[in-house]
Amino acid sequence: MAERGFEPKIKAVNEMGKVVDFGKTAGDYGKHRAGFPPEFFERLELRGLIARGRSALDLGTGTGTIARGLALGGMKVTGLDRSTAMMEEAARLDREAGVIVEYIEATAEETGLETGSCDLITAGQCWHWFDRPKAAAEAMRVLAPGGAIVIAHFDWIPLPGNMIDATEKLIEKFNPSWTLGGGMGVHPWWLKDLAVAGFRNLETFSFDLDAPYTHEAWRGRIRASAGVGASMAPAKVAEFDAELARILKERWPDEPMAVLHRTWAALGMKA
Numbered sequence: 306m307a308e309r310g311f312e313p314k315i316k317a318v319n320e321m322g323k324v325v326d327f328g329k330t331a332g333d334y335g336k337h338r339a340g341f342p343p344e345f346f347e348r349l350e351l352r353g354l355i356a357r358g359r360s361a362l363d364l365g366t367g368t369g370t371i372a373r374g375l376a377l378g379g380m381k382v383t384g385l386d387r388s389t390a391m392m393e394e395a396a397r398l399d400r401e402a403g404v405i406v407e408y409i410e411a412t413a414e415e416t417g418l419e420t421g422s423c424d425l426i427t428a429g430q431c432w433h434w435f436d437r438p439k440a441a442a443e444a445m446r447v448l449a450p451g452g453a454i455v456i457a458h459f460d461w462i463p464l465p466g467n468m469i470d471a472t473e474k475l476i477e478k479f480n481p482s483w484t485l486g487g488g489m490g491v492h493p494w495w496l497k498d499l500a501v502a503g504f505r506n507l508e509t510f511s512f513d514l515d516a517p518y519t520h521e522a523w524r525g526r527i528r529a530s531a532g533v534g535a536s537m538a539p540a541k542v543a544e545f546d547a548e549l550a551r552i553l554k555e556r557w558p559d560e561p562m563a564v565l566h567r568t569w570a571a572l573g574m575k576a
Contacts, residue, residue, distance in 0.1 A: 376404035438498065458490060
């Protein structure tokens with residue numbers, strides 16, 4: 306199914322009830338958004354969660370950054386998303402990487418997959434978009450006994466006066482309904498979702514790193530975000546992008562910029 310042509314038609318609704326269409330940002334998303342770093346996959350491998358020949362399901366796969374990493378580790382991977390445009394971009398990136406991932410159009414709450422059919426389920430940068438209790442229950446159903454779920458984030462970290470803080474303030478100026486800024490890259494409430502669904506041996510890990518971004522890449526990264534390209538009209542996105550370009554040139558002229566990110570993950574096991 307990695308070769309299948311997808312129609313860009315599916316939209317998501319964020320927690321504020323506003324329509325967010327990531328299909329509109331698929332090109333920028335695939336080109337400019339930094340994927341999960343190698344250290345993330347190394348930590349999963351050290352825990353025995355990545356193993357050649359085992360099966361994995363990546364929820365909210367988007368452009369396939371986690372799915373591709375698992376496939377490079379030898380796993381048989383299915384990527385699931387509601388956005389067909391994003392999955393088509395994922396399939397293109399898979400071909401460039403020399404891996405095969407099967408993609409299905411479905412929701413995390415109703416995957417349509419057989420009970421006990423997966424050894425590992427991952428969800429990167431997407432858990433907050435789901436009906437979380439239903440998604441956790443569905444993950445428990447689909448996992449095989451002894452299987453694991455990993456909910457992961459790779460978040461930029463705004464600190465007073467840094468470039469990320471300035472970017473977030475600009476998003477808020479252009480899109481006052483955007484309320485996802487100011488985060489510190491940790492999501493402890495996901496642990497309750499897993500515990501209520503019956504997952505055991507819960508644990509978390511996190512680490513920080515600087516992701517290098519040129520001005521062009523950072524602008525593309527931000528255009529691909531929920532608060533900008535996925536929810537604002539094209540003319541407003543262009544106006545925002547021009548203003549961000551001006552700010553970067555004036556205040557952070559050196560390239561590439563070191564953009565602070567935090568990787569955080571919650572893990573749970575099915576008995």
